[in-house]
Amino acid sequence: MGYFVVRNLYKSYGKNLVLDDINFSIEKGQVLSIIGRSGCGKTTLLRSLNYLESIDSGEVYLEDELLLSNEFPKKENDIIKKRIHYGLVFQSFNLFPQYNVYQNIELPLKLMEEKRKKDNLPSLLNKRIEEEILELLDKVGLKNKMDIYPSQLSGGQCQRVAIARAMALKPDILCFDEPTSALDPELTGEVLKVILELKVKYHLTMIIVTHEMAFAKTISDKVMFMDGGKIVDYGSPDDVFNSQNEKTKNFLKSSITLNQ
Amino acid sequence: MGQFGSVTLELLNGLASSFFLFILTLLISIPLGLLMCFCTMSKFKPLSWLFQGIVLVLRGTPLMLQIFVIFYVPGLLFGFQWPTMNTGWSWFDATFSTRFIAALVAFGINYAAYFSEIFRGGIQSIPKGQFEAGAVLGMSRREIFRKVILLQMIKRIVPPMGNEIITLVKDTSLANVIAVTELMFRAQQQLNKGLIWPIFYAGLFYFLFNALITYLLKIAERKLEYIKI
Numbered sequence: 013m014g015y016f017v018v019r020n021l022y023k024s025y026g027k028n029l030v031l032d033d034i035n036f037s038i039e040k041g042q043v044l045s046i047i048g049r050s051g052c053g054k055t056t057l058l059r060s061l062n063y064l065e066s067i068d069s070g071e072v073y074l075e076d077e078l079l080l081s082n083e084f085p086k087k088e089n090d091i092i093k094k095r096i097h098y099g100l101v102f103q104s105f106n107l108f109p110q111y112n113v114y115q116n117i118e119l120p121l122k123l124m125e126e127k128r129k130k131d132n133l134p135s136l137l138n139k140r141i142e143e144e145i146l147e148l149l150d151k152v153g154l155k156n157k158m159d160i161y162p163s164q165l166s167g168g169q170c171q172r173v174a175i176a177r178a179m180a181l182k183p184d185i186l187c188f189d190e191p192t193s194a195l196d197p198e199l200t201g202e203v204l205k206v207i208l209e210l211k212v213k214y215h216l217t218m219i220i221v222t223h224e225m226a227f228a229k230t231i232s233d234k235v236m237f238m239d240g241g242k243i244v245d246y247g248s249p250d251d252v253f254n255s256q257n258e259k260t261k262n263f264l265k266s267s268i269t270l271n272q
Numbered sequence: 273m274g275q276f277g278s279v280t281l282e283l284l285n286g287l288a289s290s291f292f293l294f295i296l297t298l299l300i301s302i303p304l305g306l307l308m309c310f311c312t313m314s315k316f317k318p319l320s321w322l323f324q325g326i327v328l329v330l331r332g333t334p335l336m337l338q339i340f341v342i343f344y345v346p347g348l349l350f351g352f353q354w355p356t357m358n359t360g361w362s363w364f365d366a367t368f369s370t371r372f373i374a375a376l377v378a379f380g381i382n383y384a385a386y387f388s389e390i391f392r393g394g395i396q397s398i399p400k401g402q403f404e405a406g407a408v409l410g411m412s413r414r415e416i417f418r419k420v421i422l423l424q425m426i427k428r429i430v431p432p433m434g435n436e437i438i439t440l441v442k443d444t445s446l447a448n449v450i451a452v453t454e455l456m457f458r459a460q461q462q463l464n465k466g467l468i469w470p471i472f473y474a475g476l477f478y479f480l481f482n483a484l485i486t487y488l489l490k491i492a493e494r495k496l497e498y499i500k501i
Contacts, residue, residue, distance in 0.1 A: 062408050092410050099408070106405035110423045110499045119419060120409035127410075163500030181410060 013076060015040040016185060016217065021070035023060060030056050032241040034070070038234060041215040045228035045249075048238035049263065054221045057238070058187050061219070062100045063091055074184060092127070099178035103190040105170040107162040113173050114158040117145045121180045136182055148176040151214075152206050168199035172206055179210075186210070188220040200224070207231065225267055229253055237263065279462060279470050286458030287477050289367050290444045293376060293454060297440060300380035305387030312392060323388075330385035336446050338382055343374040343450045366453070375447040383440060390432045394425040398501075427496040434489040438482050445478075 014037035021034035030053045038044050046054040059065045061072060061080065072080035074097055085091045107116050118141065125135060137144055149155045152172035162170055171191055178186060191207065192200035204227050210216045211231055222228050228235055228249065235252040237245040237260050245252045245260045255261060311323040330338070346352035354374045357365040398421055406416035445456035459474035 064404055064407065088412055092412065095408060095410050102401055102405065104399075104401050106399070106401035108402065108405070108420050109501050120406070120411055123415050123419070124410050127412075161498060161500070177409065 013073065014038060015042075015075060017071075017073045018061075019071045019073070021057070021060065021072070022068045023056065023065065024068060030241045031060065031067070034243060036234075036236060036243065036246055038217065038219075040217055042233040043211050043218045043220065043231050044234045044236060045232040046219065046221045046236045046238060047223070047225065047228055047252075047263070047267075048244075052238045053241040054236075054238050055189055058100070058189050058219065058221050062098050062187060063095055064100075089127075089131075096124070096181055097184045099181060099183035099186040101171070101174050101178050101186070101188045101191050103193050105162070105167070105174045105194070107170055107173055107177075109162055112159050112161050113149065113154065113165070114145060116162070116173060117148060117177045117180050120177065121145070124181055145180070148179055149173075151179070151209070152176045153202075166199060167195045168202045171195065171203045175203075175206060175210075179216075184217060186216050186218045188218065188222070190221055190223060192222070192224060223267070225253075225264070239263070275467075279467070279473065282458050282462070283455060283470060283474055283477060286453060286455035286474070287481075289372065289452065290441075290447075290454040290456075291481075292367065293372065293379065293444045293447060293452070294441055296376055297379040297383055297444075298437070300376070301383035301387055304380060304384035306391055308384055308388035309391040309395070312388060313395070327385045327388060330382055331389070335378070335382050335443060336449050339375055339378040339446060339450055342378040342381075343371065369452070371450045371452045372447070375450060375452050379440070379443070379447075383436065386436055387433070390429050390436065391425070393432070394429040395421060397428055398424050423496075424499060424501055427499050427501070430489060430493050430496065434486070437489075438485060441482050441485065442478055 016039075017037040018034055021031050022029070023031040032053075034057060036044070046057065048054050056065060060067050063080070063084075066084055067080065067082055069082045070080075071078060079094050079097060085094065108119065111119060121136070121141060121144070125137065125141075128135060146155060146158070149158055152175055154169060154172055154176070157165065157169065157173075162173070165173070171194075175191075188207065192203050195203065204224065207218070207220070208227075208231055211218065220228070220231070232249050234247065235245075235249050236243055237252055237255070237257075239259050245255045245257055252260065253264065255264075308323055308327065311319050312327065314320045314323075343354070346354075354370040356370050357368045359365055402420055402424065403416055406420050411419070444454055447454050448457035448460065451457065455474050455477060459471045462470035
């Protein structure tokens, strides 16, 4: 089995099947991009992996540990313990407005450390919490903004803080849900650059739902094209972007016209 | 001491009673309202329906009627007596009389119903993304509420809470229907003696008290201004 394996994932809203037999696996350090039209199920897939939506059936494994099945953990603490394997960066950043940049990262990290102490689990920190947070901010190029409030930052800066915050808990898999869709066009570059650096410098395993085709092509080891809740194409960027499948071809053609 | 002085003393005594009714009502109804809000928002439907019904009744009937019911009905039906204070300190025992306690219970429950709806509106107005961000960062629901949602909610509910709090100051006068010796009760006693002006004098007390509260609310709003939602 691979590092991260998704098997036979199904989910429906009433009669509407939104995830239809999703199967894929990625290796450690790989980047998977998920592309497709709005409503194709790509965001639902990401949200299901992060326990924000329940699934009807299927399994998800990380290094042979069962992370997700249709039996949702009943105890909150059990979900939290599984959730720590993932980080999720939202389209709309969702920074906490009452905390400054530093505190936005510190809050979840501190609370997690307290919980782990209570459960006799090892600390997530390799060094003092202040140093860890500064290092994270340095990675996204915002070390000098640590006492600024989110409302005073640009969208691109907000998203970079959100990325640092998601990395603070040292997830095995970092997920991005259309990380640049809420940004002005001139700000997408700085965010994409940071994500690319995470791959090149730190070899993070990432799953990225995106509309940025050129970016997906550059960063991905695997690309998945979804349509109507199904995986239509899955493979290397070359395979998918040169696919002979009619649905994939149509989608890529329309998105390229849009990008121009 | 002239007439003005003695009336002032009399009214100040009433004001103390009104003030304690006001402040103790807030201390009871804010936590109780939060609890009612959680019950109303519960995913366990019977509990939610029960509390929606309770809120409907509490907001749908006159507070004056509720004061009557709380004061008289437990005695009539179950022979229950509201407790009396026996500290021997006559001012204290008179201020926190049986009637005062009954009025306080009625106010506490009634205002909790109003507050619970304000809290519900406040919580529901916060973007879902804030809850989800907390969740994916491994925070428990309790932690999310206390560390992320609460302050944003407070910021949003300051104006509607201000409305209710100012209304409460004036509503304390309703306690005189069961003869709690609050400010309006004392002013009416003067009226019965043939003095009209103390009633306007009492009005001035309410006004100044509310002016002070308005000022404090402004400060609270300013303190929370840095949160841009």
